[in-house]
Each structure stands twice: as structure tokens, then as C-alpha cells.
Amino acid sequence: MEKEVLKAMNEHINLEIYSGYLYLTMSIQMEKYNYKGFSKWLLDHSKEELSHAEDFISYLQKRNVSATLYDIKADSIDKKEPLDIAKLVLKHEAKVTSQIYELHDIAKKNNDYATEVFMHKYINEQIEEEDLAQTIIDKFTFAGDSTAAKYSVDKELFNL
Numbered sequence: 334m335e336k337e338v339l340k341a342m343n344e345h346i347n348l349e350i351y352s353g354y355l356y357l358t359m360s361i362q363m364e365k366y367n368y369k370g371f372s373k374w375l376l377d378h379s380k381e382e383l384s385h386a387e388d389f390i391s392y393l394q395k396r397n398v399s400a401t402l403y404d405i406k407a408d409s410i411d412k413k414e415p416l417d418i419a420k421l422v423l424k425h426e427a428k429v430t431s432q433i434y435e436l437h438d439i440a441k442k443n444n445d446y447a448t449e450v451f452m453h454k455y456i457n458e459q460i461e462e463e464d465l466a467q468t469i470i471d472k473f474t475f476a477g478d479s480t481a482a483k484y485s486v487d488k489e490l491f492n493l
Contacts (some may be wrong), residue, residue, distance in 0.1 A: 334398050335443040341436045342393060342448070347403045348432055349386035353379045354407040355425060359418050362410045368483075370491030371415050371469075377493075378422075385455070392451055415483065416473035423466035430459040 334342075360375035390400045412418050433455050440448035469490070476482035 334393075334396050334448070335445060338440055338443050338445050338448055339393070339398055341439045342389060343401045343403075345432055345436050346386050346389045346393075346400050347405065348429060349382050349389065350402070351405050352382035352425065352429060353386070354405055355379075356382060356422075358407050358410050359421065362412065363415060363418060366413050368415050368487045370487035370489065371418070374469075374490040374493055375418075375422075385458075392448075396447070414473075415487065416470065416476075419466060419469040419473055423463065423470060426459065426462045426466050430463060433459055 356375045356379035360372045360379060363369075363375060364372040393400050410418070410421070412421065433452060437449060437452040437456065440446075440452060469486075472486045472489070473483065476486050
């Protein structure tokens with residue numbers, strides 16, 4: 334594997350781990366304000382991001398190279414409203430999408446067909462991730478300041 338591809342893969346592994354930390358931090362914040370459904374959704378999403386990192390690590394190992402893990406700093410989240418958290422989720426997912434596209438392009442530029450094909454799964458995944466984040470934003474936007482409506486959206490997220 335070319336050094337440029339490996340470097341980009343390692344950066345992405347660490348972004349996935351950071352994403353897990355970020356969503357865990359958001360989950361804790363939403364739990365603090367009694368949005369238990371959104372908190373659970375964020376916790377589940379945190380675990381999913383960490384599983385993506387594991388998938389990338391496994392892929393590198395199958396290619397006979399090792400992953401490099403960096404120090405991960407969890408940012409603090411001071412938002413109280415689920416709509417604000419949902420907007421942060423979408424913003425972060427857009428960042429992840431951008432990095433996935435860049436990684437795909439680096440693999441393509443380096444004629445690393447296996448990595449290019451591996452990335453297709455994550456390109457498709459990001460379409461779903463951004464759509465889901467936008468749906469959550471839409472639901473909380475529609476709920477507005479209504480506590481009952483926010484509770485209904487929160488309850489729905491508990492079952493996703």
C-alpha cells in the first residue's frame with residue numbers, strides 16, 4: 334500500500350474513533366437534559382462509528398499493514414437543545430463525507446483499486462448518515478418549542 338493511501342486511511346480511522354467519542358459526548362449531554370431517546374440514538378451511533386474504525390483496521394491488516402492510532406481529544410458539548418445537537422451531527426457527518434471522498438480519490442490516484450472499492454461501502458453509508466441527520470433536524474425543527482412534540486420525537490429516536 335502506498336504511503337499516501339496508508340496515511341489517509343490512518344487519518345480516517347482516527348476520525349471514526351473521534352466520531353465515536355463525539356457522539357458519546359453528545360449522548361451524555363442529551364441524557365443530562367432528559368432526552369433519553371436521542372441519548373440512546375447517539376450512544377448507538379457512537380458504537381457504530383467505532384465499528385467503522387474496526388472495519389478500516391481489519392482492512393489494513395488484510396492488506397498486511399498496520400493502523401496507527403493517534404491521541405483523541407473529546408470536545409465538550411454545551412448545547413442543551415436536541416435540535417442544536419442534531420445540527421452538530423449533520424455538520425460532523427458532512428466532514429466525514431468529505432474525508433471519505435478525499436480518501437477514495439487518493440486511492441484512485443495511487444491505483445489502489447482494492448481501497449477504492451472498499452471505500453464505496455462508506456460512500457453509500459454517508460448518504461444514509463447525512464439523510465438521517467437531516468431527518469432528525471427536520472423533526473426537531475417541526476417540534477419547535479413544544480415540549481410534547483419534542484418528547485414525541487425523542488421517543489421515536491429511542492426505537493431507531
